[in-house]
Amino acid sequence: MSGISRSVFLYSQPKVRMADYEVVTTLDKGCENGEFSLFVDVQNHLAKSERMEAEYTILDGVKELAKGSERLIVAGNSKTTMHLSANIPQVRPWSAEAPHLYTLLITLRDKKGKVLESTSSRIGFRRVEIVRGQLLVNGVPITIKGVNIHEHSPQTGQYLTEEQMLEDIQRMKEYNINAVRLSHYPFPERWYELCDEHGLYVLDEANIESHGFGYGAASPSFNENWELAHVDRIERMVKRSRNHASVIFWSLGNEAGNGPIFYAGYHAAKAADRTKRPVQYERTEIGGRLALEFDWNTDIIVPQYPDPYTFSWFGQQVLDRPFIASEYAHAMGNSMGNFQDYWDEINKYRQLQGGFIWDWVDQGLYKTNEAGQQIFAYGGNFGDNMPSDGNFLLNGIVFPDRSVKPATHEVKKAHESVRFKLLKTTRGSLRLLVENLYDFTTLEAFDFKGYVKADGQVVLTLDLPSLKAQPHVGQIVEVDFTPLQLLPGTEYFLHLEATTRAASSMLKAGHMVAHEQIKLNWQSAPEYASPQVADLNVKVGEGTLTLSNAQVRVVFDTAKGQMVTYQVGQTDYLHAGNGPQPDLWRAVTDNDFGNGMHVNSIDWKKAMHQATCDLFEHQRISKDVVEVRANYHLKETANAYTITYMVYGDGRIGVMNHLSASAAETADIPRVGMNFLLKKEFQNLTWFGRGPWENYMDRKASSFIDLYQGKVIDQMVPYIRPQENGNKTDVRWAVLSNDQGKGLMVVNRQSDREGFEMTAMPYLTADFDAREGYDYGPVHLEQKNMADVQPRDFVRWNIDYGQRGVAGVNSWGAGPLNKNLLKPDRDYRYGFMLVPVQTNDIGQWIDLAKRYLYF
Structure with missing residues (x-):
């Protein structure tokens, strides 16, 4: 589909204007108080100097949390950067689990106090850093349960409406996905705003890919004539998206070799971002993966398509960088086998911090075939002798219309952040370990239910207590009950469920976030009597x-x-x-x-x-x-x-x-x-x-x-x-x-x-x-x-x-x-x-x- 797939508009500004602004909203080392910095670039297009005043206000709903202003003189035909800062005690931090946002108002006035320009944005306070080989958000090592995503609609191709974006985010939330890698280009601005609001970690990626040239000396990354084009795309990405709380790291691009140009791109990304988010690049794997031959210009080890054994091997090493697969679990057709094996390994080791499934949605397009049926068309369905890679873009964990596949359920199960383990059972009691794998949410946010099924029927309902385990902590639960009269030849299964206690912006109250089935050893042999049958x-x-x-x-x-x-x-x-x-x-x-x-x-x-x-x-x-x-x-x-x-x-x-x-x-x-x-x-x-x-x-x-x-x-x-x-x-x-x-x-x-x-x-x-x-x-x-x-x-x-x-x-x-x-x-x-x-x-x-x- 050809055409313009992004909104295009013109707007005018005064002769003295806000050319750009950068917001740094982080937390102190204790992750309790907010540290706010605002950098406003004021551009004067007039020949003479102008006296100006810039001010900001931070609101929590209608409550004013902080306010400040600064006067400045901007020389004619020049630009001046104004810096304002504030400390905000006991701020509510932003995370994908609790995406709390504040409203920032910025106003530019002339020397008489007349408002020349005013703008607003939603900001979130969070601290992103790599400490002792782990990616931390707000001082906590997080787990990336992510997908790669393309802009795709079966009706409109590479154009997404806001309703379709919200549908994607809701579906991701429903299936325990907390992060997206924007592959392989920045998304529309509204996408970032929705991720800020509803809570998804975003890996923003520069629109760079050139793997058709190969990854060695023939790659444009070794050709100085391409440096400006590469660095410009990286800088523009960072400057465009750096004020979004959801963006917690940057990607220099995808499959484009790794030469001096990407060294320059790494430095450019760091220079353009005062928050100093981590920067990653997957082509830094320049030698043997298990020899740890990775170049220096990535803050995270981000290999593509490692198998579960590779995850396990990296988990057993003590490294200076976290391991987060930029692409893994290729979901093409009837796929996603051994996905639970990946997460068995991820949940074992501290430096294995997840990955991004390839990918979110099948890129099929609605088309009517010769029989009058509406189908999802792909590859060469659009004309004879057209260039095509067949169905190689049908590799999502959901269908083009966002209906789920069997593999979608497997992703949700493996990504569960509440884990149940049966420690001991008798005829009248159970001893369980309930592990809270959430990074910021206590188990008080959930209701728990337990029951025993046999032959498809609930035969015993368990009275589970309220659980309060903190994030990354387990809690022992003991449950007593009246013993069942066991039936011969019958299997008994323990079912455990965790559901949301309250509704959120994307999930209803009662939404199941985790469940488990455990076969109990309550089994007796069947009673069998040979029937009387007729001769043959x-x-x-x-x-x-x-x-x-x-x-x-x-x-x-x-x-x-x-x-x-x-x-x-x-x-x-x-x-x-x-x-x-x-x-x-x-x-x-x-x-x-x-x-x-x-x-x-x-x-x-x-x-x-x-x-x-x-x-x-x-x-x-x-x-x-x-x-x-x-x-x-x-x-x-x-x-x-x-x-x-x-x-x-x-x-x-x-x-x-x-x-x-x-x-x-x-x-x-x-x-x-x-x-x-x-x-x-x-x-x-x-x-x-x-x-x-x-x-x-x-x-x-x-x-x-x-x-x-x-x-x-x-x-x-x-x-x-x-x-x-x-x-x-x-x-x-x-x-x-x-x-x-x-x-x-x-x-x-x-x-x-x-x-x-x-x-x-x-x-x-x-x-x-x-x-x-x-x-x-x-x-x-x-x-x-x-x-x-x-x-x-x-x-x-x-x-x-x-x-x-x-x-x-x-x-x-x-x-x-x-x-x-x-x-x-x-x-x-x-x-x-x-x-x-x-x-x-x-x-x-x-x-x-x-x-x-x-x-």
Whole structure:
């Protein structure tokens, strides 16, 4: 979008005028009293000298806190700087948690006392400094829970209205974000005023980026002809924004090399700012990161895209500068894996003071496609042969319209500033440690709630006392209660919540700022009595095996080794004979493309598609139980996938899966599991596992284990470029049912995990994949949009051991952390029970699941 994206206006001033002013509003060393300095540049455009008087007033609401004036003579055609100062006792300091502002009035009068000019601004008192390797605000080491942000609206491109700015700030506050890096240019002036008012720390960044030249000698930072252009942008940024309380540090630019020009820029930034805020620059990393080879012209170590191990390594060192990642956790598509791992490290070490996620919002634009649908367009959607980087600007933690993604919840959880730890539990008491990680807020600002849930229901409400812990302090809480009568086969979960006691400018009273779920060790084995079931008849036909009685009919295709009919009573579950089959692939995510999964692991997709059944056998275990075994040879990966079915006379089917270790493959496995297709009528999904939003093995801290319900059509997450989505982890049991309550339950039976992973939706994996075949080609040139993916007339149900993590370090090389990979050199075994259901009574489903659930 071309055009002018900022407000442009003309204004006139008198011949003797205020050319500029700088406000220094800091605190004394004890951070109790305000230290105010005002520097006013008075410009005289007349030929003769003029006598003037400048005055200021500081107001707290309507109360006058300080006032002062000074007379001066300004020579003709010259400029004079006037300095006024005051000490203000017991000032209320500004921080992102308590953004208290005062009103400053500045007036310029002529020698007769006539007002020539008057202006006002909102100011905040805070002290910003680096002491002993830590960034301090008001004497306190703060934690930056930040995002990088571009000016972006899906309607107006690079123009934001004030309403849209307020929406961004409110959303950030709701999801525990306290800081923004203005990447990679200063924002409209109103943005800073709103950050002052509502409380966001701002890293203001000069509009400098030239990484197309590289970072070495070819960089303009080594070319003296570019010095004025660089330094001018840095100075103008500082002079424009230095009076804002929210701006607590400066950035010299982004990815533009680091030569003598940035040394000059560092000095220029310091000279233009009497507050002497810290200055950072990420290209000062001039050698080995773990050799601490950083140039001198940054006050903060600000690496880009360090992994959690790097965070941990820096945390273990004693440094002269804080560590705050300028960009990390690249949120492109289905991403933000291992985000909790980052914050586990940050919360351990004093010099790890957070970072800025890349980035806040997907930069998609509204467009109407050929089908008349409104879509978020990107990349080459705007004309043939247009220059494009594909979907590489779709990397926000919120969608273009600011609706949240599953990853947004993960950010909120990891950023929580109240942390709950269970120290001890008995049948009648709990001992908790509640840690206050806020920098300036006491726990008195919050209400606390605790309760115990079982089978999705609250079974015990805890009486928690009021908490008063100071910032960076923990408090022990002991809670007594009447012991529960434990039910067999039942899991119990402790839930703890902290909610705002009073409303603020952006958050309502009762807004949840932190919550935790802790599994209690109150568990007894299920009571199980074998049901009386009818005998099974076994019929071997031409290419088929049929197991049946008056109520049950199960048919296998003996050549394919696949179940093709599953009928209980009048209910036929399978769509078009598509019973369980091995599944070793997922639709490639943006991070998968970046780390080469579509190339490195492609043999697993080939093995899945080309699998052949080389053994099919059955044996009668008893009159009412028949075992069926199908072995699939995976030629491409030199291993086997074996499915063992135990078919019962009441229609239950036990399924045991075994993927053997590969003798040849070295690449990790995208997915270990199986899928089958159910008829479209089974559109209602109920599950007991992690939810309610999509989650993966490396992104599930915010997804609590509970009882959830929804429609299968709603399980799809509309990432703008289609890719893997909708997974659920640690599922104990799940049901797909029709509106009459008839359906199929899956119950976890055997695994080395807490439960199975699951996807249920009316789409195939191939619908979200960039290719049905094996050659993915230059995917960045493709313009597939989620609007192109249409629901099918069936429900795909994946019941998996698991998938590889979605990863989240970057999107151009880094894969999932090692612990979040499915390695090919080991065996995988997991099992579940298929159980027909005949009612909508969830209570009956819970009881039924407990008969078969594996503990």
